[in-house]
Amino acid sequence: MSELAVRAEIADMRGRGALPRENGELVFAAPWEGRVFAMAIGVVRSLGLSWEEFRRRLIAEIATDPARPYYESWLAALERLAIERGAVSPESLEELRSPGGDGTPGGDPG
Amino acid sequence: MSESDHHHPTPPSPVEARAAALEALLAEKGLVSGEFIEAIVGAYVNDIGPMNGAKVVARAWVDGNYRQRLLADGTAAIAELEFGGPEGEHMVVVENTSEVHNVIVCTLCSCYPWPVLGLPPDWYKSPPYRARMVREPRKLLAEMGVDVPQSVRIQVWDSSAEIRYLVLPQRPQGSEGMSEERLAGLVTRDAMIGVARP
Numbered sequence: 320m321s322e323l324a325v326r327a328e329i330a331d332m333r334g335r336g337a338l339p340r341e342n343g344e345l346v347f348a349a350p351w352e353g354r355v356f357a358m359a360i361g362v363v364r365s366l367g368l369s370w371e372e373f374r375r376r377l378i379a380e381i382a383t384d385p386a387r388p389y390y391e392s393w394l395a396a397l398e399r400l401a402i403e404r405g406a407v408s409p410e411s412l413e414e415l416r417s418p419g420g421d422g423t424p425g426g427d428p429g
Numbered sequence: 430m431s432e433s434d435h436h437h438p439t440p441p442s443p444v445e446a447r448a449a450a451l452e453a454l455l456a457e458k459g460l461v462s463g464e465f466i467e468a469i470v471g472a473y474v475n476d477i478g479p480m481n482g483a484k485v486v487a488r489a490w491v492d493g494n495y496r497q498r499l500l501a502d503g504t505a506a507i508a509e510l511e512f513g514g515p516e517g518e519h520m521v522v523v524e525n526t527s528e529v530h531n532v533i534v535c536t537l538c539s540c541y542p543w544p545v546l547g548l549p550p551d552w553y554k555s556p557p558y559r560a561r562m563v564r565e566p567r568k569l570l571a572e573m574g575v576d577v578p579q580s581v582r583i584q585v586w587d588s589s590a591e592i593r594y595l596v597l598p599q600r601p602q603g604s605e606g607m608s609e610e611r612l613a614g615l616v617t618r619d620a621m622i623g624v625a626r627p
Contacts, residue, residue, distance in 0.1 A: 344478030361461030414449035
């Protein structure tokens with residue numbers, strides 16, 4: 320159960336990385352935002368990393384494009400972490416996310 | 430006849446497609462399951478905010494016996510609603526009336542009743558709030574949008590590692606006949622700290 324408990328180092332991040340909140344509660348504008356939020360926690364846990372590894376990338380992504388919606392930066396940071404840690408390959412990610420869905424050849428072949 | 434009457438679901442937006450692609454790959458590798466995702470979202474959405482405290486307040490507004498139990502033994506009455514745990518082991522609930530307005534602070538650090546209010550807002554932990562709420566509460570409350578009439582006494586409660594306070598705000602006028610659930614929706618975090626009114 321404790322792996323599901325709220326962790327202050329995540330919930331209480333400061334500065335630019337701070338989670339969007341309203342009246343103290345988390346704000347997810349769409350379901351995918353909640354899902355990528357949880358995915359980051361899951362990846363960090365499964366790979367035995369520290370939260371700082373993710374947070375650092377999140378801050379970098381926000382700095383790259385400050386106008387981008389918060390959870391889009393979150394997703395970009397998570398993709399980067401997953402790729403850099405060898406959890407997923409950029410090719411498989413590109414293939415799956417391309418329009419047309421499964422099997423349809425998507426982006427550049429090389 | 431309607432053009433919208435067809436069966437195609439709305440195609441996912443590019444960002445949704447990216448999120449779904451990543452989720453599919455992580456699931457395939459056994460790194461993150463759908464169950465885990467849903468459990469985490471539920472835990473953070475439910476446990477991070479003041480929703481639990483709002484339910485406690487709404488119950489006290491509709492149930493006089495519960496209100497009495499809450500004021501007599503906060504921890505036990507809050508546990509009746511199955512809230513409690515670390516940072517909320519010893520809860521004292523203080524009631525706003527026409528004679529007294531309560532407000533909570535932690536002058537030493539940032540003690541705060543997590544199980545009912547979630548995580549503290551940044552300003553709660555700021556040195557100016559902690560110092561000024563003790564020195565000039567009426568002025569600070571006015572700046573925060575709560576004008577407390579001179580006829581009403583202000584009682585400042587200093588939280589500590591041992592005792593965590595929760596303000597039971599006055600039930601707003603015009604809320605007669607509202608369901609407990611709707612009432613809970615009126616109760617904000619700030620009202621339960623004492624720096625706002627519901």
